[in-house]
Amino acid sequence: MGERGTSHSVTVEVNGEKVSRIVAARQLLVHFLRDTLGLTGTHIGCDTGNCGACSVIVDGKLVKSCMILAPQVDGSTIETVESLAQDGALSPLQESFHEHHGLQCGYCTPGMLMSATYLLRQNPEPTDEEIRRGIRGNVCRCTGYVNIVEAIREASRGQATGRRSAHAAAGEEV
């Protein structure tokens, strides 16, 4: 049996890096990421599991990090929004949010990006309805969602055909 107590040792792999920390049993995963590890890309909005701004991927599953205690993820692999860009280059999804103006204030964006990343892994070519269901747990109060859905749809097409990156590499209009 794991030890019983108010503090626990937690070892996780976050964005490819293994880290160990002693945490309070009552610490939420979102605070572990933001305050303990300094990964402030994950936002905290409502703190009640409604807004989805804190969404991250734990062991391949999309979750809201304000609804999980840090000791619960011991031994897990965690992906946050910081994992999306590689060597300073935006991921195709991030690029699509940029191109299609899929944000205004940007507060919901880290959660939206993680939900969309998860959705496209499960379903590489979602319909608009599937996209809307995929981001149902993420609230945006700026955009009205239209541009976000468009950004995800266009990213899925780019991913499906590889056109975007291939044309971009050739310097052509996409």
Next chain:
Amino acid sequence: MLLEQVEYVRPETVGDALEILASDDGAAPLAGGQSLVNVLKNRVASVDVLVDISRLAELSSIARTADGGLSIGACVTYDALDRSPEVRASHWILGDVAGHIEDQQIRNKGTIGGNCCLSDPTNNLPPILVALGAVMELRSRSGERSVPAADFFKGYFATALEPGELLVSITVPPMPEHSGAGYASLAVGADAKALVRAAARVTLDEGGTTIAESCLVLARVAHVPVRDAEAEARLSGADATEEAVRAACAGVADGMQPIADVHGSSEYRRQMAKVMARRAVVQAIAAARGSRNGSTAGGK
């Protein structure tokens, strides 16, 4: 948000979990945590030690029973139910209901056991489990017992669980021949919390033209799922047509005093209960005839 100071422990066996739950009044099982963590944040309830049962393999499996039913571990998530070929093969409706709970993040963490043990009257799974005749398998340090779902939900956030007892699995009996189930909710927005729900299971006669037997369960009319025995009696022997079902459901909830709250008056809920009941029964008939098209028969 800072929770109250709390201890956490992750036992490696169900037996170890039961030991802690029995020996400490302040111990509470933590499964998906999608309600409990908020309860702790709001300090509505005080818990001394959280017993994390979510990784116990014994509680996380879906198995076929010898008679063709299902045995579903208490910690099976909504998403796992939704995606389970076993569930879809024999109890399609259960996967469909689970797959329309709130959002993907919650479906990835929330569990069937948690949904039942919280006994929040807005929860999706209790009414369909009652309609399907499910049985809750409870275990404590001193033994095991089985409680029909119809007797498990006792009230607002109250169940038949005794202190130190844990829901370990839910047994869902096989669907009888010529049977189907339906589920309809009145909600503002897809997959949202419902004002009224109805879940129905019907068995048709050999020819598929008459309703031989039915179970009609209403939710959010009372604090727990309730069967409408009078409507069931009217459905028995009725033609399996929309017209006949409409007539049989016209008196649904008439003898009840539906709850009233900011979302709807008692009278509004009574009227909508009739509509949801009719839709659920019509869906159940379609499913019994095997004419479901895979996307709409279950409804939300």
